[in-house]
Amino acid sequence: MGKLYDTLKKDVRFTEGLKACLNCGTCTAICPAAEFYPYQPRIIVDILQTKDEEQIESLLKSDTIWYCGECMSCVTRCPRGNAPGLLITVLRSVSQEMGYFVESEKGRQQLALKRTVGEWILKYGYCLIPSGITPENHPEQGPVWEWEHSHLPEVMDRLGANYKKTGPGVLRKIPEEDLEEVRKIFDETGGTERYRKIEDYSAKKAEELGLQLDDTNDNEYFRMIYTGKSDKPSTKNED
């Protein structure tokens, strides 16, 4: 067994997710990502089953592992009790731990996720915040959201929220002492270290590509990974 396979195997989700694949392809047939991307969960599981170090490294550096939507539809259907979607979570973890994620266009997007959802968890205690879902970045949210977004305190109040206020309720301000506990959990369990690795590897990649990257979400590298292809500067999605 190779080093990468051993690393994957240490994760309990790997043990849970990979029993013995018979290559029937049922997972690919049910997979929403397989309809949209050049993606086949069957092949992922097959590669892992080979334990081939070279193929696994190539997978960890590829766009392929980032195509899955983690809907877990494959889990229901596998006749052998495998969970390709769960294996994807392990592959993505290891890809980030090893710094391989920056070698693919889709993998590089992890910085955008860390700087939005990831930071909001630590700063506010929520994965999403209304002020972060801007109409400019979310045109699909339509004119109702645009209206709501421009009157957030009033609309939230109308809908019975406790927006940014103390006490229980919708979108309350989560007390600082509770946020501090969440941050300590991140420190204790590797969350803080994961965030640091995403930042550090991304900074190196930005330098390698000759792209500007700073602490904000308004720079060349961030705009590219968030909106389009990363191999040339652009502010629009060229897919």
Added chain:
Amino acid sequence: MKIEGKKRIWQDYQKEIADDSYFYVRSCVRQNFFPASEKIFLKILKEELFKDIYENASHTTCSGIGYHSDVVPFETTMTIIARQFALMTEAGYENFVSSCITSFGLYSEVLETWNHFPEVEDRIREHLLKATGRQFNKPKNLAHASDVIYKFRKEIGERGKFRLINCKSGKPLKGVEHIGCHYSKMFPSKGIGGAEYPYVLVGMIEEWGGEVIDYPERRHCCGFGFRQYLVKANRGYSIACSKKKFESMEPYHPDFILTNCPGCPMFLDRWQYAISEMEGKTYGPDGQGIPVLTYEELAGLILGYNPWDLGLQVHQVPVEPLLDKMGIPYNPETKFLGKNGEDLGRPEAPSFLHFYPETK
């Protein structure tokens, strides 16, 4: 008595849902997009059903969207979830109710992981103690909020003022139901009806007088896909999934879509708008969309609550066609007013999707 055949099989797909005394945790997505639904859930439980349900202001996200976007490690997510259990334990509760399906799936996954790997549970207990000084008991009963509404669907129906019946024709209204993927696709035994025949929303629709439509892509994902929506460059995945569902349900002319997941109602609502802008295509009659509801919104309509107290004004696809069919009165003039009647302006009308009566 020996239970045979289908009865015995069906028994495997039932789950126990606690009768009272719930510890409630909220959903990140729903608080942003459907804040009134959570408010109405608590109102129904407390004021209609006289149940004890408690929310602790110190609870936080379970970190589920961060976990499924793969930026938050499993170890971290498990410990945050352990903290939620600690808050429940400290408050003296044993029945845990989650507003979110992603969370519900994760709570199920974490408990199952601890069941299979007790050493992981021990390690998480140590992490939590070290980071916060807290300890916890695991919940005796874990339910999604839609399970609770399902459990009391008869009581809600009996107290109701309206039914899912066309007030003009007297015929049942036709609904399609969409179950969040993480409700039971990972752990079928954790959902009512399992993964193949989820009954949690069907039970509500049938109890409240409606008729459920089966359609080919009924179990297809709405397309959230976490990173596939959250990163702008990937959103084609998301809209493609929803479009596949709309195309599949359209020939059956549904009067409404009912959902139990935080993201699904938002995507099925917003992507109808986006498709209309991109292609001029709408999925209801005469330029209308198909109204999309959360189960609390539907329960609230059945109970006769003011549609604008339910938050139906923040849907991009107008719900008025369904209100008209059910015979529910509403005042269009107050739809976009603030809490004390203040004028907040109005959203712009979309290019194609019928939004205001005068633009029909």
